[in-house]
Amino acid sequence: MIQAQPERLRLTGVGWLLTGDGPERGPVRDWHALGLRGPCELLLGRSPRPPAGVQAPWILAGIADPGGFSATPTQRTVDLGGLGLTPAWVDAHTHAVFAGDRAAEFNQRLAGRSYAEIAAEGGGILRTMQATRAASVHELVAAATPRLREMMDWGCRVVEIKTGYGLDGASEVRLLRAIGRLAQQFAGALQIIATAMPAHAVPPEFKADPDRYVSVVCEEILPAMAAEGVPCPFVDVFVEGGYFNVAQADRIADAGAALGMALKAHVDEFADIGGVRWAVARGATSVEHLLVSGPAAIAALAASDTVAVCLPLTSVFLREGYAPMRAMVDAGCRVAVATDCNPGSAMSTNLHLAMQLAVLGGHLTPQEAMRGVTRGGAAALGGDAGPLAWDGRLRIGGAFRATALAIDGPDRLFYELGAPPRARPLPHFG
Ligand code: NIG
Ligand code: FE
Numbered sequence: 001m002i003q004a005q006p007e008r009l010r011l012t013g014v015g016w017l018l019t020g021d022g023p024e025r026g027p028v029r030d031w032h033a034l035g036l037r038g039p040c041e042l043l044l045g046r047s048p049r050p051p052a053g054v055q056a057p058w059i060l061a062g063i064a065d066p067g068g069f070s071a072t073p074t075q076r077t078v079d080l081g082g083l084g085l086t087p088a089w090v091d092a093h094t095h096a097v098f099a100g101d102r103a104a105e106f107n108q109r110l111a112g113r114s115y116a117e118i119a120a121e122g123g124g125i126l127r128t129m130q131a132t133r134a135a136s137v138h139e140l141v142a143a144a145t146p147r148l149r150e151m152m153d154w155g156c157r158v159v160e161i162k163t164g165y166g167l168d169g170a171s172e173v174r175l176l177r178a179i180g181r182l183a184q185q186f187a188g189a190l191q192i193i194a195t196a197m198p199a200h201a202v203p204p205e206f207k208a209d210p211d212r213y214v215s216v217v218c219e220e221i222l223p224a225m226a227a228e229g230v231p232c233p234f235v236d237v238f239v240e241g242g243y244f245n246v247a248q249a250d251r252i253a254d255a256g257a258a259l260g261m262a263l264k265a266h267v268d269e270f271a272d273i274g275g276v277r278w279a280v281a282r283g284a285t286s287v288e289h290l291l292v293s294g295p296a297a298i299a300a301l302a303a304s305d306t307v308a309v310c311l312p313l314t315s316v317f318l319r320e321g322y323a324p325m326r327a328m329v330d331a332g333c334r335v336a337v338a339t340d341c342n343p344g345s346a347m348s349t350n351l352h353l354a355m356q357l358a359v360l361g362g363h364l365t366p367q368e369a370m371r372g373v374t375r376g377g378a379a380a381l382g383g384d385a386g387p388l389a390w391d392g393r394l395r396i397g398g399a400f401r402a403t404a405l406a407i408d409g410p411d412r413l414f415y416e417l418g419a420p421p422r423a424r425p426l427p428h429f430g
Helices: 103-110 115-120 125-133 137-153 169-185 210-226 246-258 275-281 295-302 312-318 325-331 351-360 366-373 375-380
Strands: 008-014 016-018 040-046 058-064 076-079 084-087 089-091 156-162 191-199 234-238 262-267 286-289 307-310 334-337 402-405
Touching: 016 040, 089 366, 089 375, 103 115, 125 169, 137 156, 137 169, 156 375, 156 402, 169 191, 169 210, 191 210, 191 246, 210 246, 234 246, 246 262, 246 275, 262 275, 275 286, 275 295, 286 375, 295 325, 307 325, 307 375, 312 351, 325 334, 334 351, 334 366, 334 375, 351 366, 366 375
Parallel strands: 008 076, 016 084, 089 156, 156 191, 191 234, 234 262, 262 286, 286 307, 307 334
Antiparallel strands: 008 040, 040 058, 084 402
């Protein structure tokens, strides 16, 4: 009997390769410790059984010096013409689907008003909520599409998108539907993971009774989102004074868990109200922002698997301090770096710039920032056991997800501050 040959693809002309191997936690200062090697070629194989919904039909079957696979039978050869490869960059925290903009608020902040003052007067998240409630799924998709294209230009290949500008059942479901359509539209180029965040703010109709809104989130909105047919593997909650306290967040985490949603939480963005301790005790996949996190929070994270998602663009955009990224890495926390792309606190799609700021402002090494958008970002989305079924490395036998770069080595990604996009599309292998 003739056995069908498994489909094989040879990728030649790889200028340099960073596999992302090496320690997952702790300081790293050397690209070789992250698996850097020079010119090479790769052998890819069709994944025999890609996990359901996973857009990574290829696995990395081998790495060799140039010419090393010339005698290996393959169906196709693709020449990368000298591009470098790293594991796919993951933007693990965005609010990229919304309507309208908040340029006027930005100008108010430049004139001296604070984010909190503007929010207290009905601006902030609630202003975007009004525009988003008035938008159709089609309009939301049309508004988000150029943002996601820009993200790809900057090198992002996997993006998490939170709902949270609808703040009622119908609008949150519409946001999730828009995310689902974008996932189809970008299939094969950009993988999209949805997070349910109806607990992003208390909408005006529940201002007098926030606990009642929490009940609506738990009993109506989250179940409606889970029933929508768009995969929504995470639930997120903004734990902050004026938004949700720990007791309310706990109810939301319970409701999400009952629907199979793993926990993420926005914590310590402006004030520490005990969010990190709570989220770690609940086994959260990630905690995000962390601008004001202190030594106790860092120690709790270091002793846990919860990923600290740091968002340096938000620090710059709000003129606030940086999350204590250096201390977190030194203490042994799992650290990710993401954009927070949203209209109020980080109007940017630029994950490359976020990495640069994590180095220049957050005092990470370039290697730690790169690890933050690859292994850290994948971990913040659940890693091997999560919806990506991927741990953010290019491993033999593992999924082949990569960012291709027209630059002669990884150091230049950091040295050339504010450089134009260096990422290039990988040929679509089919
Ligand atoms: O991640 N922290 C809460 N949410 C956003 C801000 C959203 C907005 O201002 O529209 C953030 O910073
Ligand atoms: Fe956020």
